[in-house]
Amino acid sequence: MSDLHLKKILELDSMKQQPTRFGYADALLDLGAKDKRVVVLDADLSKSTLTNRFAEKYPKRFFDIGIAEQNMLGMAGGLSLTGKIPFVTTYGVFLAGRAWDQIRTSICYADLNVKLAGAHGGLSVGPDGATHQALEEISIMRVLPNMKVIVPCDTHQARLATLEAAKISGPVYIRLGREPIPVITTNRTPFRFGEAQVMQQEKDVTIVACGLMVYLSLLAAQKLAKDGISCQVINLHTIKPIDRKAIIASAKKTGAVVTAEEHQLAGGMGSAVAEVLAQECPVTVEMVGVKDTFGESGQPWELMKKYHLMDGDIIKAAKKAVQRKK
Amino acid sequence: MTYKAGSGHPGGSLSSADIMAVLYFGVMKHDPKNPKWEKRDRFFLSKGHACPVLYAALAEAGYFPKKHLATFRHLNSILQGHPHRLKTSGVEMSSGSLGQGLSIAAGMALGLKMDGNRLKVFCLMGDGELQEGQIWEAAMAAGHFKLNNLVGIVDYNNLQIDGSVEKVMGLAPLADKWRAFRWNVIEIDGHDVLQIKKAFIKAGQSKTKPTVIIARTVKGKGVSFMENQAGWHGRAPNKEEYMKAIAELNRRTV
Ligand SMILES: Cc1ncc(C[n+]2csc(CCOP(=O)(O)OP(=O)(O)O)c2C)c(N)n1
Ligand SMILES: [Mg+2]
Numbered sequence: 001m002s003d004l005h006l007k008k009i010l011e012l013d014s015m016k017q018q019p020t021r022f023g024y025a026d027a028l029l030d031l032g033a034k035d036k037r038v039v040v041l042d043a044d045l046s047k048s049t050l051t052n053r054f055a056e057k058y059p060k061r062f063f064d065i066g067i068a069e070q071n072m073l074g075m076a077g078g079l080s081l082t083g084k085i086p087f088v089t090t091y092g093v094f095l096a097g098r099a100w101d102q103i104r105t106s107i108c109y110a111d112l113n114v115k116l117a118g119a120h121g122g123l124s125v126g127p128d129g130a131t132h133q134a135l136e137e138i139s140i141m142r143v144l145p146n147m148k149v150i151v152p153c154d155t156h157q158a159r160l161a162t163l164e165a166a167k168i169s170g171p172v173y174i175r176l177g178r179e180p181i182p183v184i185t186t187n188r189t190p191f192r193f194g195e196a197q198v199m200q201q202e203k204d205v206t207i208v209a210c211g212l213m214v215y216l217s218l219l220a221a222q223k224l225a226k227d228g229i230s231c232q233v234i235n236l237h238t239i240k241p242i243d244r245k246a247i248i249a250s251a252k253k254t255g256a257v258v259t260a261e262e263h264q265l266a267g268g269m270g271s272a273v274a275e276v277l278a279q280e281c282p283v284t285v286e287m288v289g290v291k292d293t294f295g296e297s298g299q300p301w302e303l304m305k306k307y308h309l310m311d312g313d314i315i316k317a318a319k320k321a322v323q324r325k326k
Numbered sequence: 327m328t329y330k331a332g333s334g335h336p337g338g339s340l341s342s343a344d345i346m347a348v349l350y351f352g353v354m355k356h357d358p359k360n361p362k363w364e365k366r367d368r369f370f371l372s373k374g375h376a377c378p379v380l381y382a383a384l385a386e387a388g389y390f391p392k393k394h395l396a397t398f399r400h401l402n403s404i405l406q407g408h409p410h411r412l413k414t415s416g417v418e419m420s421s422g423s424l425g426q427g428l429s430i431a432a433g434m435a436l437g438l439k440m441d442g443n444r445l446k447v448f449c450l451m452g453d454g455e456l457q458e459g460q461i462w463e464a465a466m467a468a469g470h471f472k473l474n475n476l477v478g479i480v481d482y483n484n485l486q487i488d489g490s491v492e493k494v495m496g497l498a499p500l501a502d503k504w505r506a507f508r509w510n511v512i513e514i515d516g517h518d519v520l521q522i523k524k525a526f527i528k529a530g531q532s533k534t535k536p537t538v539i540i541a542r543t544v545k546g547k548g549v550s551f552m553e554n555q556a557g558w559h560g561r562a563p564n565k566e567e568y569m570k571a572i573a574e575l576n577r578r579t580v
Contacts, residue, residue: 039440063436063471071429071463078433081368081419082441086433101423102460106430110411110420 003299010219010301010311017180020211021119023158024176025050028087030159031166032058037083038166041076043069043090048178049119051089069094073102073114080112085166092118092134092175096141107171108144115165116141121151121175122262123290123307124212129297134175135290139267141173142240149240150193151175151261151269153214154183157237160191168193175211179300182215196243198250202230205318206250206257210236210269213260213288213309220314229322239269247273248281256284256321260314262304265289284324286317327378328562331399334407336571337558338452339379341483341516341543348522349448350383358388361415367445368434370419372427373452373481374408375560380417381405389416425458427451428478432468435476435536446530450479454486457495462507468536469508476536477529478509481516483545485556504538516541548575 007013031038032054039061046052046064055062065072069090076086088095095118096103107114118137125133142149148168152158158176165172189197199214200221209217214235221231232250236243251257257277259270270287277283290307304310328334350356354367371380378398385392390404397403404413408422419430431449438445455461468476482500484491491497501511510532514521522541529537545559546552549571563571 060440065467066463066470068460068463068467070426070460071432071467074426074429074460074464075433075436075467077419078430078435079437081430081434082437082443084437084440102426102429105420105423106426 003301007301012182015182017182018155019177019180020152020155020158021050021176021178023152023155024117024162024174025053027159027162028054029057030163032061035085035166037085038087039063039079039084040087040089041065041072043067043072043094045090045119049089049117069099070102073099074106076114077106077110077112080114085113085115087115087117089117089119091120091132092137093120093132096134096137096173100140103171104144108146111146111170113169114171116171116173117162117176118173119176120178122177122211123295123303123309124177124179124181124262124300126179126300126303127297130294133295135264135295137173137175138239138261138263138269139271142272143267146170147240148172148238150238151210152237153211153235154181154185156183156185156187156189157191161193161237164191164193177212181212184215184218191237194238194241194243196246197235197237198246199233199235200231202232203254204230204256205322206232206234206254207260207314207318208234208236208247208257208269208273209260210239211262213262216309216311217260217314219311220318223311224315224318229318231318236269236273239272242272242276244276244280247276251277251281251283256325258286258288258314258317258321260288262309263289265291284321286321288313288317327381327395327398329565329568330396331562333399333562334378335375335560336378336563337485337545337552337555338373338376338481338483340547340549340552341545342376342379342450342481343547344517344519345450345479345481345522345541346379346383348519348526350387352523353526354446354448356387358416361389365445368418368431368447370427370431370447370449371409371421372449373424373455374421376452377405377409380409381414384414384416387416390414424452424455425460428461428464428468431476431478432464432471432473435468435473436471439473439475445475447476448479449476450481452486453480453482453484453491453497454494456480456497465504465507465509472534473536474532474534477526478536478538480538480540481543482540483543485545485554485559487556487559489556501540508535510535510537511540512537513540514542516543517547548578550574
């Protein structure tokens, strides 16, 4: 099935769509106007992370550090020690991956007030292929003490999360995406850091998702309802600190949980949810995500289908979870 | 300190001792009674394993009572095996993973310049540490952003863990490397207090470039059996060695 055809099936044509990096760029402009302490750093990717918009408006507070991610993290740390609030931006693989030790020692251990925005998260990066598709950042960021991790579900949420990150003290990682994705919240939908957004209140099965997978989970829930299975969909935009209360309350009600993420299963959002459930409310869990493999080149939606990250995969997992709990 | 701890890094601490003494007691503006004083110069120990020399300087200056020095590397101590800014008064930044300090110092220098601050930022690096790529990323950025308020110091003792720096992964011509990255270079004997002082004064006058002071040093300086021995990089003296070392060092200071 072609990318276009897949988009039609997902009813994407009828939806307003925007990449989450747009929301991030908008928020930076707001922050730039409001708060002189905000500075932005990029590593030669400002045109695609869209930090170039901030750079045009506030050239004195934008620093292109060149293709030198490790140094970029360190310089951001130094800037934060002078009271600035640095937003460090580049692709997630190069930010979280290449500079992990710098993030660990210079940012997290020292608990510096540096914000990280990892663009091009997930398979939906598309044709650039495996080297550019960040599928591991949630694991390797959430494992670091003092780090907070946010995966916004759409562009509005990315904007609000970015504004919020400026207020939180200490390191925060925000995952952004390249591809336009459906806008499912509004400008006025509140974003509460650390508080999961419960989007549907039904009883048979819980679907916990983040990022683009929230939209696909809502689609899946609609279709499942037709088959007589009612779902509670939870948008777990803040993966760390995780909203234990919301997860446990929902699992207690439904007794079956499906997790869905555009990320490796190992250590990702699903693992974080399973850690909570295993300790406090062991229920049946099914996980949708990338299964210990790298991505490849292709159109975003072709990849989502090939790697089993579609609404149909969530439906299958939900049916299995309901079956298993009986 | 390392004797009481039973571990630690005496060699690289001793090679930096004269530089640190001049910095803390003759060059930097700082106030041990007010460690967060905004107008203080900043010092970053990029070669974090040499923290015994930093802790000694901080204790001598009065940042914390000297009795803490005996707790170095012990459970619950304020003096961690590698520097931690959240545990020790006077420590500006956590370090221990080599190669990261110059970036922090460059970021700090950039931030201070943005605010029109005229303070100085110092960063002490090991010569082996210069093998880390991030150092050269930071060097390039500091030259590019014309951070004339930044002063790097290289403890050029020509030793790292596996042997001589020149044998493991040679750095020469080191001065040319820094010049090529748009830095001023000052080469000195890192145990000649007068030369050290003069170098810092000269570095302070730079108008457009960051300055690096390449200080020729002797690893284990002042303790005959430690001098120029790679083996004394990361091992603590036993009681007998400790007594001998202290006797030699005391003779040198009087
Ligand atoms: C990134 C990193 N790699 C390895 C080490 C282990 N290590 C600690 S000290 C050292 C040698 C340092 O040599 P040099 O920079 O010349 O220091 P000095 O001679 O001044 O002690 C090494 C490899 C480390 N701390 N960090
Ligand atoms: Mg050395």
